[in-house]
Amino acid sequence: MDRRTFLAHNAAVAAVPLTGAAFTAATDAASAATRPAPIDFRSNLPAAGAFPKRWICGSSSCMDNTDPPVQVHWYNPHTAILRQNKAYSYEAPFAPLYFGNDRVLLLDEGYVQLRNDCDYRAVVDQCIDEWCRRNGRDPASLELLVAFTHLHADHYAATNQFADRPNTRCMGLTHEEMVGFWGMRNYPEERVTLDLGGREILIWGSPGHVVSEFAYYDSYTQILYTGDMFYRGRCYISFWQPWFDSMKRLIDFCDTHPVTHVMGCHVEISKDGQDYAYGMTWQPEEAPVEMTVDQLREAFSHAQKITQPGIYFTGTVFLCNQTRGTTTIDRNPYRYE
Amino acid sequence: MTQDSASSPTPAAKPPPRPYYPNGNIAAGYNPPGVRNTSSVVPLHPGKPVVHDYACDGPAPGNLAFRWTYGSNIAARNRDPRVQIVQYNEDTFVLRQNVCVHWEAPFTYLLFGNKGALLIDTGATADARHYPLRETVDAIVARWCQARGRASIPLTVALTSGEDIAQNQGLVQFAGRPGTTIVPKPLAVMKQFYGLGGTWPSGTSRIDLGDRVIEVIPTPGTHKDGVSFYDPYCDFLFTGDLLFPGKINIGNDRDFLSSLERLKAFAAAKPIKWLLGGHVEMMFVPGKYYPRFATYKPYERVLEMTPELIDEAIVHARAVQGKDMMLIRPDFVLFNGVSPDQRTKVWPEGVPNIDAPHPF
Numbered sequence: 292m293d294r295r296t297f298l299a300h301n302a303a304v305a306a307v308p309l310t311g312a313a314f315t316a317a318t319d320a321a322s323a324a325t326r327p328a329p330i331d332f333r334s335n336l337p338a339a340g341a342f343p344k345r346w347i348c349g350s351s352s353c354m355d356n357t358d359p360p361v362q363v364h365w366y367n368p369h370t371a372i373l374r375q376n377k378a379y380s381y382e383a384p385f386a387p388l389y390f391g392n393d394r395v396l397l398l399d400e401g402y403v404q405l406r407n408d409c410d411y412r413a414v415v416d417q418c419i420d421e422w423c424r425r426n427g428r429d430p431a432s433l434e435l436l437v438a439f440t441h442l443h444a445d446h447y448a449a450t451n452q453f454a455d456r457p458n459t460r461c462m463g464l465t466h467e468e469m470v471g472f473w474g475m476r477n478y479p480e481e482r483v484t485l486d487l488g489g490r491e492i493l494i495w496g497s498p499g500h501v502v503s504e505f506a507y508y509d510s511y512t513q514i515l516y517t518g519d520m521f522y523r524g525r526c527y528i529s530f531w532q533p534w535f536d537s538m539k540r541l542i543d544f545c546d547t548h549p550v551t552h553v554m555g556c557h558v559e560i561s562k563d564g565q566d567y568a569y570g571m572t573w574q575p576e577e578a579p580v581e582m583t584v585d586q587l588r589e590a591f592s593h594a595q596k597i598t599q600p601g602i603y604f605t606g607t608v609f610l611c612n613q614t615r616g617t618t619t620i621d622r623n624p625y626r627y628e
Numbered sequence: 629m630t631q632d633s634a635s636s637p638t639p640a641a642k643p644p645p646r647p648y649y650p651n652g653n654i655a656a657g658y659n660p661p662g663v664r665n666t667s668s669v670v671p672l673h674p675g676k677p678v679v680h681d682y683a684c685d686g687p688a689p690g691n692l693a694f695r696w697t698y699g700s701n702i703a704a705r706n707r708d709p710r711v712q713i714v715q716y717n718e719d720t721f722v723l724r725q726n727v728c729v730h731w732e733a734p735f736t737y738l739l740f741g742n743k744g745a746l747l748i749d750t751g752a753t754a755d756a757r758h759y760p761l762r763e764t765v766d767a768i769v770a771r772w773c774q775a776r777g778r779a780s781i782p783l784t785v786a787l788t789s790g791e792d793i794a795q796n797q798g799l800v801q802f803a804g805r806p807g808t809t810i811v812p813k814p815l816a817v818m819k820q821f822y823g824l825g826g827t828w829p830s831g832t833s834r835i836d837l838g839d840r841v842i843e844v845i846p847t848p849g850t851h852k853d854g855v856s857f858y859d860p861y862c863d864f865l866f867t868g869d870l871l872f873p874g875k876i877n878i879g880n881d882r883d884f885l886s887s888l889e890r891l892k893a894f895a896a897a898k899p900i901k902w903l904l905g906g907h908v909e910m911m912f913v914p915g916k917y918y919p920r921f922a923t924y925k926p927y928e929r930v931l932e933m934t935p936e937l938i939d940e941a942i943v944h945a946r947a948v949q950g951k952d953m954m955l956i957r958p959d960f961v962l963f964n965g966v967s968p969d970q971r972t973k974v975w976p977e978g979v980p981n982i983d984a985p986h987p988f
């Protein structure tokens with residue numbers, strides 16, 4: 292398959308709802324006899340769910356860390372949120388795993404490449420097995436979509452662990468492949484709908500932190516997943532105007548859609564607003580990952596006043612406007628006169 | 629050999645046969661000239677404490693023959709020793725904290741004399757389960773005492789800076805240890821202890837370990853209570869955070885410069901083989917360094933620095949004085965008045981810009 296065909300293939304598959312397509316007809320027929328009634332993802336919205344009181348957040352001594360490599364938190368029975376251990380990767384990204392009747396969407400794959408070092412694939416497989424056991428489903432009948440929020444290695448490093456997984460499709464690691472994967476023709480404005488089988492995920496472009504980034508809205512839990520473009524920590528804004536436009540799109544979306552939580556990929560701030568410097572492997576008093584729509588609006592109203600590069604605190608997040616990638620507001624504590 | 633002598637018109641006189649002692653020359657003393665400064669031959673059953681002769685021409689022999697442990701890709705899976713011990717010679721030990729216990733991975737030095745031992749710095753972790761410094765030092769001391777026919781030896785614990793949390797955390801492990809003197813941490817009390825109350829920051833003090841007298845040189849600059857130690861036996865200058873192959877965060881640029889100048893004057897008067905700092909943060913390619921909090925540093929520069937680096941540091945300390953800036957040099961980076969995460973695009977002229985391979 293040449294590159295052009297490959298891109299077209301992905302786009303075509305995502306654009307056409309797969310439930311009736313020939314692609315899954317065979318598996319549908321095979322499992323139709325044993326498959327239980329589909330789960331209803333469209334009523335009693337938003338689906339209830341809860342974030343944990345406290346995530347695993349590293350340890351004072353990394354080599355004495357006894358937490359699992361990836362923490363799995365079931366937000367509700369059909370939504371898992373994964374977090375990588377800080378002693379395996381200081382970036383410790385969060386990654387939701389959304390289950391539908393036909394397919395599963397994994398957003399973000401952590402910052403460790405090798406299964407030998409951190410077996411992300413096994414964690415995801417285990418989650419899928421568990422969900423299938425609970426719902427009387429055959430894991431082989433579920434398609435896994437391995438996608439990510441944006442084109443940074445702490446979000447796609449483990450993608451290759453899924454390369455040989457059956458019934459799996461992985462997002463490519465270029466802007467064109469990413470946009471093509473969701474079948475978008477007008478990035479970033481176009482909003483597309485991904486059908487996981489009764490559960491719809493709305494996806495649109497959200498550039499600003501990097502050029503290639505998406506925002507994901509799950510219509511079932513009504514969680515708005517904003518990637519690294521807006522998260523509880525230092526939002527590194529590489530391109531101001533695209534970022535501001537993306538914020539506007541998020542606000543507009545919140546005006547027209549119910550949103551329960553806004554969730555980013557990292558946490559780099561403590562409960563009392565202290566900054567955890569870039570690279571830290573222990574965040575004992577870490578703030579929760581989920582934010583409210585009000586906090587998003589508040590950040591946007593701050594952003595409207597920003598005209599110069601620099602670091603601005605909105606009360607929830609730091610907006611690092613066109614500063615370097617690893618900027619912190621840290622100082623040398625031993626300065627003296 | 630035969631061909632050479634045959635072709636030579638006037639064959640040189642045959643050298644006298646060299647004596648050959650496969651099991652050692654019993655006529656020679658315990659410390660023949662070549663190995664005079666090592667105690668590798670100590671009596672098997674010493675009746676009384678072995679007294680070592682620390683007087684020597686030039687630096688005492690020794691080497692740092694091992695690579696430092698450098699953390700691992702997955703910090704949680706690291707299984708290196710928590711305290712790495714490298715024995716420089718029989719009376720000098722260099723200890724390093726595991727990078728995956730604390731990213732600062734400080735170096736700690738243990739020196740022995742005939743009447744005492746000195747521990748310079750105590751590491752970045754207080755918890756003895758994670759960083760068993762006291763246990764390690766006790767083991768080295770016990771073994772040294774056994775070899776030298778002693779029941780015990782008094783230990784002094786001194787810090788290159790009392791306020792530096794990358795070096796003072798292990799101090800609590802030594803609280804209540806018998807036969808131990810801990811140099812007090814607060815600056816005023818520390819000055820009194822060293823007898824430098826009136827002269828600080830000029831003047832020097834001494835810690836007598838018994839025929840090995842360690843000099844204490846006040847060197848504020850990165851910390852307001854910084855001191856350096858000079859060991860006249862190995863000719864080492866232990867500079868702590870003041871000068872080390874890494875990111876030097878200057879606390880006060882005037883003090884920093886004057887301390888370096890005092891060190892230069894000191895180095896002109898005393899022989900110095902190496903400067904040994906408190907950390908390594910540079911890579912083995914010039915001017916490149918590891919970011920803060922890194923727990924995997926596979927391409928570290930060596931620890932030891934030559935005394936010429938004092939001159940280089942003085943030149944560039946002048947360049948950054950009074951300015952908020954960072955300055956990259958091949959063997960260290962100066963940060964004055966900027967965030968420890970500051971970055972710069974300015975690359976030093978004439979220094980090759982090499983990228984170390986990125987480990988996956």
